[in-house]
Amino acid sequence: MTNDPTAAPGSDPSEENPWAMQLVVLRDKHALAREVDVCEAAARAVVGLLDDERAAPGGPWNQAIHAWADGGRIRKLVRRADGKRWDDVQELPGVLVTQAGPEGFGPAGVRAFPPCPEHPLPKTLSKLQMGGTVFPSEHASAHTAAQVLIEVTPLEQITSGKLAAQCAHAAQLLYAALDEPRRAQWRADGFRVEVRWPDRGEWAANPRPVSVVDAGFTELDGPTETARAVWRADLES
Structure with missing residues (x-):
């Protein structure tokens, strides 16, 4: 299952007012989280929103999610906040x-919001910075027993903020592909994921059923595969 935003309505920044899901990450400069924890928290927040009862038919978020997702519209924008701005969102x-992060690092925090047109946004969101969000590149996940594995490309340099969006894309696509018994298993585990960085050889040798291809409108030069996801039990079958 491959997602190519180059073919997805709503992904081209030339569109007049495309829809996007806004994600806000906590970036406390006094207690920075690790990049891996931010990416995992982003994936969990997005799946948690899609699985929330408010996203179900008849719920207040349902129509907005379908307007955004139908036809492949899964654009996500990652912003950062700390202090009062984090409290406000x-x-x-x-x-x-x-x-939680290991000793010496702060906790990762990510809040996902129901999709909406990019303009206008609530002021508490629109005033938050997006580009250049970077966290310490510590990549040893604490969730090696998670039921979902997300792998990120070793071939590109990607900022932490954009990488969080790519991991969230991968988690969303896998969630959409799962049957209800597996969704229930994942739900019971808090939608935990393990994000890992394979080496070049592993990346080349191990395609996964879910693949995210970024359109290349921002950091990357042209369409680029950025992340993959797989239900871990499928690796053992």
Whole structure:
């Protein structure tokens, strides 16, 4: 299952007012989270939002999610906040995931919001910075027993903010492909994922059923495969 945003309505920044899901990451310069924890928290927040009862038919988020996702519209924009600005965004409807880091690092926090047109946004979101979001590149996941494995490309240099969006894309596509018994298993585990960085040989030798191809409108030069996902039990079958 491959997602290529180059073919997806709503992914081209030349569109007048494309839809996007806004993600806000906690970036506390006094207690920075690790990149791996931010990426995992972003994946969990997005899947948690899609699985939320408010996203179900009849729920207040359902129509917005379908308007965004139908036809492949899964554009995500990652912003950063700390202090009062982080506290302020918690007042907006959404799904928050926090994930503890190891000693010496702060917790990762990501809040996902229901998709909407990019303009206008609530001021608490629109004033937050997007580009250049970077976290320490510590890549040893604490979730090696998670039921979902997400792998990110070793071939490109990608900022932490954009990488979080790519991991969230991969998690969303896998969630969409799962049957309800597997969704229930994942739900019971808090939608945990393990994000890992394979080496070049492993990346070349091990394609996965879910693949994310970024359109290359921002950091990357042209369409680029950025992330993959797989249900871990399928690796053992």
